[in-house]
Amino acid sequence: MKVALGGTFDPVHDGHRALFRRAFELGDATVGLTSDDLAPKTRREDRYVRPYDRRHRDLDAELAELAEEYDRDYEIRRIDDPTGFAPEPQFDAIVVSPETVTGAKRINEIRRDEGNEPLDIEVVDHVHAEDGEIISSTRIVRGEIDEHGNLTPDRDGRDAPGETDAETASGAVDTTDATDATADGGPGAESDDA
Secondary structure (H helix, E strand, O other), X not given: OEEEEEEOOOOOOHHHHHHHHHHHHHOEEEEEEEOOOOHHHHXXXXXXXXXXXXXXXXXXXXXXXXXXXXXXXXXXXXXXXXXXXXXXXXXXXXXXXXXXXXXXXXXXXXXXXXXXXXXXXXXXXXXXXXXXXXXXXXXXXXXXXXXXXXXXXXXXXXXXXXXXXXOOOEOOOOOOOOOOHHHHHOOOOOHXXX
16 A cells, blocks of 8 residues: 655654654555645645755654654655645545644545545544643753653743845744644644644
């Protein structure tokens, strides 16, 4: 089975790992990574998003380890538009989080319009932090929790880099409320990286 999913993954956390594990349980995975232009549009909150190459490097390291564990293949593809590559005919399933189901349904509408079979939609529940709230990249960047959901009250958040680095970084300047990040961030993209 060929599985699609996607997101911004900045930084990768246990909620993302749950998505990756489900994808590898099903088959080989193609993981969409939002481009520097698309990444800010998938944010509910204005925050710095690291450049694509850095996110790609970290995502590749995560996926390589899990792919080996599950004896699966994977590919990372850049996504530049809301539906990414998910409408392509070779895919059988899409892995999403609960708030991105609507986007997966929209992808299936596109697939039907293009004469392709709809994808099986696999919904993976959120992973919760120590405080019972959802683990999200935004909470990690703010310094509230670590990637595993442990509370980090003594940690400062991550700010955007200095002027030199910022020229190559994607700054989050989202002014929309991305309630459905799959539609706004690509196949299986997470809303606010939840």
